[in-house]
Amino acid sequence: MKNQLTIGVGAMMLCFSAFAQKKALPSQPNILLFIADDCTFRDLGCYGGINVETPNIDRFAKEGMQFTRCFQAAPMSSPTRSCLYTGIYPVKSGAYPNHTFVKPGTKSIVQHLSPAGYLTALLGKTHISPKEAFPFNYLGDPGDELDFDKMDQFLAETIQKKQPFCLYVCSHQPHAPFTQGDPSKFDSEKIQLPPYFVDTKETRNEFVKYLAEINYMDLEFEKCLELLDKYGLSENTIVIFTSEQGNQFPFAKWTCYGNGLQTGFLVRWPGIIKPGSKSDAMIEYVDVAPTIIEIAGLKVPEVIEGKSFFPVLIGKKNTHKNYVYGIQTTRGIISGSDFYGIRTVRSESYRYILNLTPEATFNNIVTNSVGTGGTFYRSWIAKADTDYFAKNLVYKFQHRPGEELYDIVNDPLEMNNIAYNPQYSKIKKELKSRLSKWMIQQGDKGQQTEMEAIEHQVKSQIK
Numbered sequence: 001m002k003n004q005l006t007i008g009v010g011a012m013m014l015c016f017s018a019f020a021q022k023k024a025l026p027s028q029p030n031i032l033l034f035i036a037d038d039c040t041f042r043d044l045g046c047y048g049g050i051n052v053e054t055p056n057i058d059r060f061a062k063e064g065m066q067f068t069r070c071f072q073a074a075p076m077s078s079p080t081r082s083c084l085y086t087g088i089y090p091v092k093s094g095a096y097p098n099h100t101f102v103k104p105g106t107k108s109i110v111q112h113l114s115p116a117g118y119l120t121a122l123l124g125k126t127h128i129s130p131k132e133a134f135p136f137n138y139l140g141d142p143g144d145e146l147d148f149d150k151m152d153q154f155l156a157e158t159i160q161k162k163q164p165f166c167l168y169v170c171s172h173q174p175h176a177p178f179t180q181g182d183p184s185k186f187d188s189e190k191i192q193l194p195p196y197f198v199d200t201k202e203t204r205n206e207f208v209k210y211l212a213e214i215n216y217m218d219l220e221f222e223k224c225l226e227l228l229d230k231y232g233l234s235e236n237t238i239v240i241f242t243s244e245q246g247n248q249f250p251f252a253k254w255t256c257y258g259n260g261l262q263t264g265f266l267v268r269w270p271g272i273i274k275p276g277s278k279s280d281a282m283i284e285y286v287d288v289a290p291t292i293i294e295i296a297g298l299k300v301p302e303v304i305e306g307k308s309f310f311p312v313l314i315g316k317k318n319t320h321k322n323y324v325y326g327i328q329t330t331r332g333i334i335s336g337s338d339f340y341g342i343r344t345v346r347s348e349s350y351r352y353i354l355n356l357t358p359e360a361t362f363n364n365i366v367t368n369s370v371g372t373g374g375t376f377y378r379s380w381i382a383k384a385d386t387d388y389f390a391k392n393l394v395y396k397f398q399h400r401p402g403e404e405l406y407d408i409v410n411d412p413l414e415m416n417n418i419a420y421n422p423q424y425s426k427i428k429k430e431l432k433s434r435l436s437k438w439m440i441q442q443g444d445k446g447q448q449t450e451m452e453a454i455e456h457q458v459k460s461q462i463k
Contacts, residue, residue, distance in 0.1 A: 025272060025314070027297055028116060028164040030237040033288075034224055035084075035168065036217050037077065037125060037175040039243040040252050041264035042194075043214060051191045051207075053215045056222040057241060057266070064239075064268030065277045065313065071324040071346070072285040075245040075253050075260035076333065078127045080285060081170075085109050085134060087289030087304035090327055091442040097332040097453040101129035107303070108134045109166065109289050116296045119163050123151050124170035129458050136168070144172050148223050155231050166292065171220050174213030176248045181212030196251050196259075196413060198390040200379035210247060234270065238295065240288075241266040250377070250397045254328060254336075254364050256344035256353050257414050261326045273313060281312045281320040282348070323347055325438050331453040335368040337361065341450035345435040350424075351414060352431035353404035356447050362398045403428065 041047050045054045046061035072080050074090050082088075082095035085108040090096035094103035108128075110120045122136040124146045139150035146169065158165040173180055188204040191211070197203055221241060228234045243264035246252025252259040265283070267273060286306035293300050294308045311317040323345055330340035340363075341356040366377045384391035405419035405428050418424050439446065 026236055028118075029269070029295065030158070030164050030233060031166040031240070031292055031295065032224065032228065032237055033166075033168050033240040033242070034221050035081075035170050036214075036241075036243045037170070037172050038245065038247050038253055039174050039214060039217070039264075040246040040249075040259055041243045041262055042259070043211070043247070044243060044264050046266070047264050051186065052211050053185065054218040056218045056225070060221070060225070060239070060241060060268060061266050062276050064266060064275060065273045065279055067265040067267070067279050067281065067283060069280055069282045070242070070263050070265035070284070071261050071282070071326065072245060072263055073261075073326050075255055075326070075328055077125075077175075077244065079327075079329075080245055081126075081128050084285045084288055085128065085168075087286055087293075087300075087306040089286055089305055089325070089442055091439075091444045091449060092305060094456050096327060096449070097329045097457050099127075099332065099457050101456065101458055102133050106133045107301075109292060110135050112289065112293050112298065112301065112304075113166055113296055116298055117163055118296060119154075119158050119161070119165045120167075121154050121165065122168045122170065123147065123154075124168075125172050126170070146171060146220055146223075148227065151224070151227055152230075155227060155233065159231060159233075164296075166296075169220075169224055171217050173217035173220065174210050174247065176210075178206070178209035178213045181209075181214075181216035183208045183212040185215065186211050194413070196393065196415060197249065198380040198383055198387075198393055200376065200383055202376040202379040206376040207249070210249075236270075238267065238269045242285075248366060250366065250380075250393070254330065254333065256326045256328050256342045258346075258351065258408070258412070259414075260328070261324075261344070261346075267313060269313065274315070279312055279318065281309060281318060282322070282324055282346075283309045283312070283320050284324050287320070323434055325435070327444070329450060329453045330362065330364070331450055332457050334365045335363060336365075337363045339447070339450050341447065343435055343439060343444070343446075345431050345438065346408070347431060349407065349409050350427055350431060351404075351406045351408055352419075352428060352435060353400075353406075354432070354435060355400050355402050355404070356450060358400060358402040362400065367398060403432075405431070 043049045043052050045058040073083050074080050076098040078098045078100045079090040079095050082102055121139055123139040126142045128134045140147040186208040188208045246259040251257055287309050290300040290304050290306045290308040291310050294310045309320045326344040328342040330336040339357050340360050343354045345352050369378055380394050384394045403419040404417045406414040
């Protein structure tokens with residue numbers, strides 16, 4: 001183990017930026033990763049959100065590196081978190097529907113960091129299974145609230161044991177139903193809705209409740225930073241903030257559009273990462289585990305599919321990947337369509353989407369008016385009777401063509417499908433070919449894989 005660590009640390013010391021040279025790279029820094037729950041990255045202040053109040057996250061963004069193009073491989077919590085902790089894409093690990101589990105023998109960040117003596121723990125939402133694959137030190141009941149007393153005790157324990165730690169703090173916010181925070185901070189009549197929303201009173205009322213939960217989550221993040229300060233751990237701790245997949249409103253969660261797959265990603269590493277820096281490097285959640293492993297001074301196992309972006313963090317490289325991939329399996333989600341599989345690939349400039357069953361109608365908890373969130377969507381349907389724009393959005397959300405192609409540069413919100421424009425046939429063909437090769441590599445058989453999704457879910461929903 002000592003030789004392995006020495007080799008890993010030696011490699012790290014050879015490749016750091018001019019800024020990093022001011023302070024030698026620590027051999028075993030602590031790592032804290034904070035993850036929100038169902039938060040569209042565009043709704044954070046540092047990513048251009050104009051309605052929300054996220055002062056702590058925005059301030060944190062100025063203290064480290066802000067990634068402008070981070071993506072995940074699935075727009076749902078359970079496969080997302082499995083991917084984040086294992087470094088393996090959803091179908092390959094087996095964790096591709098929601099409320100899912102990884103294949104027997106799959107290892108997570110816990111087993112990978114143990115040779116380096118790291119104490120690994122998880123506070124808050126889990127949504128991963130089985131525990132044999134994810135043997136974290138679970139800090140209390142996952143519940144609906146973060147138990148910061150448990151985090152306090154854990155940090156004190158790491159200091160006492162003189163061991164480095166890797167701690168995942170998993171908020172439940174801003175996941176629907178929106179019950180946390182103070183909606184009165186936001187004026188529903190003055191907020192600016194996304195252009196892909198139908199503007200109704202009900203939508204505005206629901207959206208301010210969502211904004212209140214983001215504000216609440218921002219305060220949770222502040223508490224994490226305060227606890228690091230309390231124990232004098234901030235200088236030797238890499239802190240990562242990420243916003244997970246998009247919110248539960250249409251065209252985000254449960255879709256393979258950018259609002260469903262792209263995520264906010266901020267990293268602070270005092271003395272190593274230049275404050276206020278930004279990176280346009282395309283990274284994926286699958287890349288996070290190998291990056292953490294390399295930071296810990298260990299060799300990344302071959303079984304991990306992700307690629308470490310450690311060189312980007314220390315300023316040695318400014319690019320990472322040319323293509324990122326995604327999968328959505330609707331079968332098995334609450335009130336979801338029985339079959340509605342989606343696959344996607346995104347390049348620097350274009351996103352291609354393959355819909356496996358374009359003849360089907362897309363449904364989920366929102367379209368079926370389940371819970372409080374369904375109220376606003378009913379108002380969309382009602383307005384569609386007399387408003388062409390509303391009618392078009394409702395139809396587009398639930399009825400999609402077999403192929404979609406979007407010019408990300410000129411159409412960042414992906415509202416104008418150019419898949420059937422002959423001018424872009426060459427681009428579509430190239431991206432479709434890359435997606436097909438990725439699916440084959442992953443063992444993804446398309447519709448057959450969708451039909452088998454239920455077999456990859458736990459019988460009772462995991463929290």
